[in-house]
Amino acid sequence: MEEHYFSLPRNLVVGNGIIDKIGPYFAKLWPKGTYVLIVTGPHVYSLIYPRVKESLEESGFDVNYLIVEKPTVDVAEQAVEEISKSKYNVIAGLGGGKSIDIAKFASFKTSKDFVSIPTAASHDGITSPFASLKGFEKPISVKASVPQLILLDAGLIANSPKRLIRSGIGDILGKWTAVLDWKLAHKLKGEYYGAYAASLALMTAKHVINNSDEIASITPEGTRIILEALVSSGVAMCIAGSSRPASGSEHLFSHALDIVAKHPALHGEQVALGTIMMLYLHGRNWIKAKRVMTRVGLPVKAKDLGIEDVEVVRALTMAHKIRPERYTILGEKGLTWEAAEALARKTGVID
Numbered sequence: 001m002e003e004h005y006f007s008l009p010r011n012l013v014v015g016n017g018i019i020d021k022i023g024p025y026f027a028k029l030w031p032k033g034t035y036v037l038i039v040t041g042p043h044v045y046s047l048i049y050p051r052v053k054e055s056l057e058e059s060g061f062d063v064n065y066l067i068v069e070k071p072t073v074d075v076a077e078q079a080v081e082e083i084s085k086s087k088y089n090v091i092a093g094l095g096g097g098k099s100i101d102i103a104k105f106a107s108f109k110t111s112k113d114f115v116s117i118p119t120a121a122s123h124d125g126i127t128s129p130f131a132s133l134k135g136f137e138k139p140i141s142v143k144a145s146v147p148q149l150i151l152l153d154a155g156l157i158a159n160s161p162k163r164l165i166r167s168g169i170g171d172i173l174g175k176w177t178a179v180l181d182w183k184l185a186h187k188l189k190g191e192y193y194g195a196y197a198a199s200l201a202l203m204t205a206k207h208v209i210n211n212s213d214e215i216a217s218i219t220p221e222g223t224r225i226i227l228e229a230l231v232s233s234g235v236a237m238c239i240a241g242s243s244r245p246a247s248g249s250e251h252l253f254s255h256a257l258d259i260v261a262k263h264p265a266l267h268g269e270q271v272a273l274g275t276i277m278m279l280y281l282h283g284r285n286w287i288k289a290k291r292v293m294t295r296v297g298l299p300v301k302a303k304d305l306g307i308e309d310v311e312v313v314r315a316l317t318m319a320h321k322i323r324p325e326r327y328t329i330l331g332e333k334g335l336t337w338e339a340a341e342a343l344a345r346k347t348g349v350i351d
């Protein structure tokens with residue numbers, strides 16, 4: 001049997017008001033006097049950073065910050081350089097996806113401990129061991145740190161823009177088709193398939209579907225369900241050692257849309273649209289997916305996301321080229337223009 005090595009997140013805290021109690025959770029893992037760098041965006045810096053800093057300093061940590069504006073490879077490399085020259089031991093990402101991706105990447109490159117403190121829950125990058133950065137040849141994720149500590153303030157995240165949270169739900173729904181694609185690649189291409197990681201990823205989608213009424217209201221309780229599902233999806237990726245259980249044809253479609261659309265929507269919104277169409281190709285219950293999306297307030301039509309019909313068709317025809325080594329229901333040749341158009345129309349994604 002081949003050896004399979006993986007790391008998992010070490011500590012996780014989920015609850016209300018966590019953001020003002022961060023210091024004591026750090027103190028469980030690192031000694032007083034540890035140098036902590038908080039990577040954050042300009043908006044979160046002015047709103048939330050002072051609270052985080054205060055709590056950490058009260059617990060005896062030495063705290064500094066780094067403001068990042070864009071999740072690009074260049075910004076990430078600059079962060080790596082700054083961290084290498086300094087005495088930081090812990091790198092924390094505080095914010096939405098961008099700050100967390102930069103911190104996750106930079107801590108991996110510099111072998112520092114990584115802490116994930118999301119202020120929004122728009123995708124499963126809050127726990128996954130991969131970072132999405134722009135500027136590589138292809139819009140796919142790269143290997144990064146597994147968090148030593150994940151701090152999830154459900155109250156804070158419930159108050160973030162609803163559109164971001166709904167996007168998180170969309171990202172989770174995508175695990176349904178991601179797992180179907182993985183199984184298919186296993187059967188047709190002999191690709192390694194981890195049944196446990198696959199079950200875990202699939203369970204996160206089921207969990208969200210089964211609790212869609214509670215989630216739809218986006219109360220702190222509903223938000224907590226979404227957060228737990230996002231965390232489990234990240235853990236499934238840790239166990240699989242790749243993003244396979246969490247990212248299939250629905251993600252390829254979203255990545256392709258990022259390239260072709262004039263105004264791309266949020267990652268999870270696009271993934272959800274892709275999920276409807278890829279479920280159709282898999283011969284699965286795409287109508288159910290649509291129903292859940294409508295219930296939680298996710299758009300089921302491209303135009304409601306500001307995406308043109310022709311962009312959907314173009315993205316469908318090129319999705320298989322985004323990551324050729326990742327075999328999915330789209331096959332090696334992808335969809336013809338006619339097939340793509342028919343698929344998008346049949347599922348109501350375009351008119």
Ligand SMILES: [Zn+2]
Binds near residue numbers: 123124251271
């Ligand atoms: Zn995703």
